[in-house]
Amino acid sequence: MTAPPPIEELHFDDAPNVDEVPGPRSRRLRERQRAAESSAVLYPTEMPIGFREGKGATIEDVDGNRYLDFFAGISVLNVGHANPYVAEAAAEQSHTLPHSLDFPTEPRLDLIEKLESIAPGGLAGASRVVFGGPTGSDAVEGSIKLAKQYTGNRGMVAFYGAFHGETSGAFSLSADGKYKRDYTPLLAEVEHAQYPYPFRQGVPPEEAVDRALDDVQTLLGDRYGAMPNPAGVWVEPIQGEGGVVVPPEGFMSGLRDLCDDYDVPLIVDEIQTGMGRTGEWWASDHFDVTPDAMTVGKGIGNGHPLSATVYREELDTWGPGGHTGTFRGYNVAMRAALRSIEYIEAHDLLDHATELGEYIRGRLRDVDSPLVGEVRGLGLFVGAEFVDRNGRPASDAVSEVRQRCMERGVLAWGGGRDDNVLRLLPPLVMTREQAETGLDIVCDAIEATADERI
Numbered sequence: 001m002t003a004p005p006p007i008e009e010l011h012f013d014d015a016p017n018v019d020e021v022p023g024p025r026s027r028r029l030r031e032r033q034r035a036a037e038s039s040a041v042l043y044p045t046e047m048p049i050g051f052r053e054g055k056g057a058t059i060e061d062v063d064g065n066r067y068l069d070f071f072a073g074i075s076v077l078n079v080g081h082a083n084p085y086v087a088e089a090a091a092e093q094s095h096t097l098p099h100s101l102d103f104p105t106e107p108r109l110d111l112i113e114k115l116e117s118i119a120p121g122g123l124a125g126a127s128r129v130v131f132g133g134p135t136g137s138d139a140v141e142g143s144i145k146l147a148k149q150y151t152g153n154r155g156m157v158a159f160y161g162a163f164h165g166e167t168s169g170a171f172s173l174s175a176d177g178k179y180k181r182d183y184t185p186l187l188a189e190v191e192h193a194q195y196p197y198p199f200r201q202g203v204p205p206e207e208a209v210d211r212a213l214d215d216v217q218t219l220l221g222d223r224y225g226a227m228p229n230p231a232g233v234w235v236e237p238i239q240g241e242g243g244v245v246v247p248p249e250g251f252m253s254g255l256r257d258l259c260d261d262y263d264v265p266l267i268v269d270e271i272q273t274g275m276g277r278t279g280e281w282w283a284s285d286h287f288d289v290t291p292d293a294m295t296v297g298k299g300i301g302n303g304h305p306l307s308a309t310v311y312r313e314e315l316d317t318w319g320p321g322g323h324t325g326t327f328r329g330y331n332v333a334m335r336a337a338l339r340s341i342e343y344i345e346a347h348d349l350l351d352h353a354t355e356l357g358e359y360i361r362g363r364l365r366d367v368d369s370p371l372v373g374e375v376r377g378l379g380l381f382v383g384a385e386f387v388d389r390n391g392r393p394a395s396d397a398v399s400e401v402r403q404r405c406m407e408r409g410v411l412a413w414g415g416g417r418d419d420n421v422l423r424l425l426p427p428l429v430m431t432r433e434q435a436e437t438g439l440d441i442v443c444d445a446i447e448a449t450a451d452e453r454i
């Protein structure tokens with residue numbers, strides 16, 4: 001393939017085009033799954049569809065229904081399902097050398113050098129990369145070890161509303177009491193601070209920032225605070241699972257200053273926000289903040305499992321064997337990742353994500369209903385928080401909207417501390433025309449749901 005094809009050529013032309021959802025074949029597949037697979041399966045409980053082929057920002061199910069995809073495998077398929085420019089390189093690599101531990105290979109070094117060149121702020125050109133195995137949680141585990149080894153300390157600061165993954169260390173940083181309940185104790189010495197969330201807190205943005213930074217300051221600096229030996233502060237630059245919570249101006253930079261003052265590494269989790277999702281390569285770029293370490297996963301391999309921690313050179317003191325693992329040499333995903341970055345560059349998808357995101361937020365804000373309490377986000381990371389007449393979380397309304405959307409061929413996901421945030425995370429290759437069609441359906445669904453409640 002000589003050139004990455006334009007975004008207009010990536011999709012099923014006729015999506016959305018649905019008949020019965022879920023159709024008979026989907027229902028049969030779901031039954032087989034229910035009979036054979038773990039009860040821990042989640043996504044099909046709300047979206048009981050069996051998929052068979054994806055193309056760009058569209059996806060087809062086993063009954064031939066075609067959908068517009070507004071969740072992209074939760075921020076994974078940033079350059080679209082089965083992007084041919086990515087698939088070509090991945091297929092070629094799987095025929096030559098799929099796996100090679102951490103021996104030096106060209107796909108590996110090409111990707112590392114590329115990641116270093118697009119890393120945020122002062123990390124660009126002055127960083128090291130450690131691959132974390134396939135999942136984002138693996139990268140977070142790596143960042144925990146890195147921070148502890150470098151500082152010799154043990155304490156960890158994270159935030160309410162945070163999600164960093166489900167392996168023990170990452171789960172300890174996550175703040176999801178409901179799912180953590182059965183697995184405590186997790187790692188000791190983790191403290192959570194307030195994340196600035198003015199809409200939920202009912203306070204002005206500046207006050208939300210002050211409260212959050214005061215909490216962190218107390219943990220890091222007050223001798224009567226709770227943290228004797230902080231190894232790092234872990235933060236999502238925009239909370240994803242927590243409900244697309246964009247922190248007000250001053251939070252990320254204030255956090256950076258606090259970490260500098262107390263000489264504690266700042267670890268920014270860009271697993272959901274990275275790879276162009278927010279209209280910059282990393283959400284950190286929006287806030288002009290250089291992390292000491294940054295975790296990357298989800299969209300990096302565009303569906304090929306891969307994760308990494310990118311960190312300041314000075315932190316690289318752990319030496320050979322400091323962080324090892326079998327699947328840290330998956331060249332197929334590395335080739336896919338490099339091609340994904342090239343594709344984003346070739347088609348100016350950062351600017352496209354910025355413009356399309358503004359359009360989508362504008363459409364949601366134009367919905368004339370008190371059900372939509374707040375519309376938030378940056379680039380193609382969009383959240384709409386739903387509230388009832390009394391301003392309380394309306395999670396069932398989000399389910400209803402998503403159900404209505406699905407029946408008309410638009411797939412969207414939820415989120416938020418009370419599951420009351422509609423999350424729209426389309427592939428960055430979604431066209432303006434597709435977004436218009438999709439938002440007609442989403443806005444109709446919101447209005448119909450609101451009407452029913454009056």
Ligand SMILES: Cc1ncc(COP(=O)(O)O)c(C=O)c1O
Pocket residue numbers: 074134135136137138140163164165166236240241269270271272273297298
């Ligand atoms: C910010 C963030 N960090 C970490 C993770 C965990 O990644 P994974 O599910 O690949 O383990 C997620 C997953 O949603 C995430 O959103």
